[in-house]
Amino acid sequence: MRPKDTASVDGRTYRRGKTVELHSGDFIRIMNILEDDYTGDTFLQGFRLRRLSQCRRLFDQHLNELTMVFEETNADIQTSESGSMEVVSSFEVLRIRDVILTNAAFSSFSCREDASNSMLPRDVLRDQGRLVCRWKLKVSIRPQSNGRQWIEKSVSGLTATEADVKFRLDDEHLRRRWRGITIKKGSCASWLRGERDFDLRERSLHRDLLTPPESDRVGRRTQRYTFGDAFCGAGGCSRGAKSAGLRVVWGFDSNLASIDSYAKNFFGARCEATPADVFLSVLNDNFCVDVLHLSPPCQPYSPAHTRLGKDDEMNEATFFAVGEIIKKSKPRVVTLENTFGLAQRRPEWMDAMVRFFTALGFSVRWRVLNLAQYGVPQARRRLVVIASWYVPLALQEC
Template identity: 30%
Template sequence: MSATHPYVLDDDSDRPTSNEESEFDLIDYDSNDDEPEVISHHHCASSTSSAPNLVRASSLQPSEVVIGSYRLGKGLVIRPESTVELHGHLTHEADIRHSGDFLRVKYIVMNLETDEVRLCGHRMRRVKYLGQLFDWQLNELAIVLRIKEQDERAPLVAGLEDVNIDEVYRIRECMLTNKPYPFLSFRASGRLAIPVGMSQEEIKLQIFHAGRLTCRVINIQYVNQHGKSYSGIVRYLYAKEADKLSNLDQLMQVGASRKTAISIGVEDDDCVIVTKDCSTSRNRKHRRRAGSSGLATPRSKARFSSKRDQLTYGDVYCGVGGASQGALQAGYSVAWGLDKDDRAIEAYKLNHHSAYSFKMDAHDFPPQGISKKAWRVDVLHLSPPCCYWSPAHTQPGPNDQANYEALYTVGPILKKVKPRVATLEQTSGLLTNREHKRNFFMLLNDIGQAGYDLRYKVQDLSEFGLVQQRKRLLIIAARRGMPLPPFPKPTHGPPGNSLKGLITIADALLPLRHPGYEATTDPYNQPRFFTSPRTPYSVNSYLKGCITTGGTTAYHPSGMRPFTARELSLLQSFPRTYQFTGSKSEATKQVGNAFPPIMAEALYRSIAKTLKTYDQDLIGAENVEELFNNDEEIINLLSDDDEEIEILSD
């Protein structure tokens, strides 16, 4: 006996169950139904096109056509925007919660010579199969795209995949939404026939295999020529990417803001009310934006003065202030820095005397006795200690536990400060070391739970004018409703391209030859000579090795001595006049811990350009990629060198 019952679940989590593998029954795809309807017969655009109607990266074959639908049999018809479940690489049983991937179909392609059919669309995967990147909720999916690094097309175009029709297991109901969980989840999808007396686990299993699926997030990975991914985007779907709500769905969501009562069922005696706490709906500032191009067409000229409306900036784990110095050079107003190291925060005060200097543990944020106005900023930077995550960390250290825990202050601080944009800088080992991959995903999850979309990248800082080949993990996070700024494009490179040349040791140390500089009066530029000279090398070469808290294994090109603390600071791109505190070894530690200002400056200029174009109504929150990839000349109008810029309509 079966009856239509509400979804009565104490727990929506979808933790992985048994890994037992076996075959499950497949739908019979054989059918004698009518031939599919041919709706078009054309070649696909070239791979360099960014048109939204691309079928795939390569062109259609002469014998291929795009068709409007394909009948599987038993009344099942696949159409564009259908969602199909695919056979997994694992075998399955119907009594355990495992499944293959899914495909949101965009196009159906048939070969007229062979009658072979393939589906073109976006791959989706249950979030529980993506590690700790998202919370594991029942029937929640994520779009997963793997895109070549050099592919400059829009991700949803470049990420289209082909799937042979034989890989389809069944059709599923799936809703794409930009609303937070649990909106439009299986709980809001209406009725499901559930036999009386089912246990909680049996109900979950029924929902797993027959309930509505919901996709609200996207995970984009950019893959290099070796198939490795060191950059990506993790975000909620944009409104333009979400499905339009039906009248029923809209009705089900009415009033679902603080505490939602969801009743699914028709008989009064069967109806059980399930309550779910939801965050209150936020008042959103509505903006009038242009269409897909994202460019406004104002009736009059929009003006922006670079001398007003400075972006405010805060720096957590600031050290001596390398990131703050970069923000200052990019035109920001540095509001405050926070660090628990005595010497570091003392040096921070000397260099950023107009900013608050909070000497405290980040776990204790916010500071007591300071109004929210003082620490609420537009852009927030966080650089938790990286020693534990570094590839060079091969032996246990006394601060390992503290450094481990520091990474997880990021989410709570973001929730308190609520910056428009946040940046993070970490050792590349957090991403590249398999041992730390789980922690990397947990960090991204914390940022997402705080209400932010993000992009990440392992960046070689020499591409931005640093003398050393220093690879760091960079993250840009934008509060949902704000545009997600792109990473800046490299400014330096090897000979043979249009970029500036790579910086040499001679270039970096040039400020020491300034006529007004007196080395003898600088306590951090007093050389200590080797007892046995080493092999000299060219001053016009690049710095080998990496600057750490202990200095560097490289020595001065003369071969006569190590680099001084002042020289190391210049190699890290600090200004010659930057002040440090404590002994020479303490100053060296401060330099080694710093985020190089030259990279920070490039990063914050890109963020400032994005926020300024957004504030000027030139782009919407969802149009950043289109503007920066295809209309970069518009961005260039916002030159930092102009006192007043006029944005003209077409």
């Protein structure tokens, strides 16, 4: 195969940067044009794009919106995107389409935004109107004897450098649209009165849990990221956040005994012994945090849950509070932990959760991990989700 700058086949001229629609319904963003040395056939190499309607309910459904699709058939999730380019024959091409890549949120630049399209029927717009790609969907696959198993999945918004020049926005501008001006190194710039003394007493009681170098470093830090813990229990995740130097601002759980323990361990944190719906009714700007953790009830989705329980309906309903908690607390980063059964036994619920994130403009990444590899004294498989607002999981930019 030899590369070419352009190629004309069946009256269509192909160039780098153009996008073609395939007979399969997918699209290819052309990055290279190749010609077979022996047959003279033309092949197009580029990134595969797919309509959001074909992506298992991971996105809100909008006409003519696309996502790039990357699939790695090995365990190395760090494979470069250039290695994910596909090669298709020009015989697979149905037509050339107008497709733009942008990092702007919907509905900027969409086909409906063009006034000349306002009166066109939906089927005409689908076949002829502008298409817009704002997302990348990546799946890492492990081949098995009985088929294939996914290792990790992620959905991320395009960055400014990945967007077309005429349709890119500054990433900082996008962050400000979500939660206003952000402060590097964290929103908490001071210590509460009595907080240092509380931490000193705590470290003196638990010297085996906090090594002196780490505790001293955290103790001297002034600028800190703020942390909120939804469905916090007694505060296991908040403890990890505090040990990492974050300022624990609030936590809530419906279990009164758990909140009583939580309040005694996190100085100055607002502790609410309340169900999620009641907590949402009092959530306001004072609950905004840099990092939000969510551990919604996992019993309905657990493989160990073999018969109906009295709280199943309430626990499932609680799941729908996730989107509103994110929307009102406006975090920079969200972490979520749940049973692996959510992803493997109830994929429709998993898709719904991812859609909570993408509907708000979050990039999200998820994987099932065996926590025994991280020091838990049992083989405990858990679903771990990390999300950041629009700029794909770039914590250094927070």
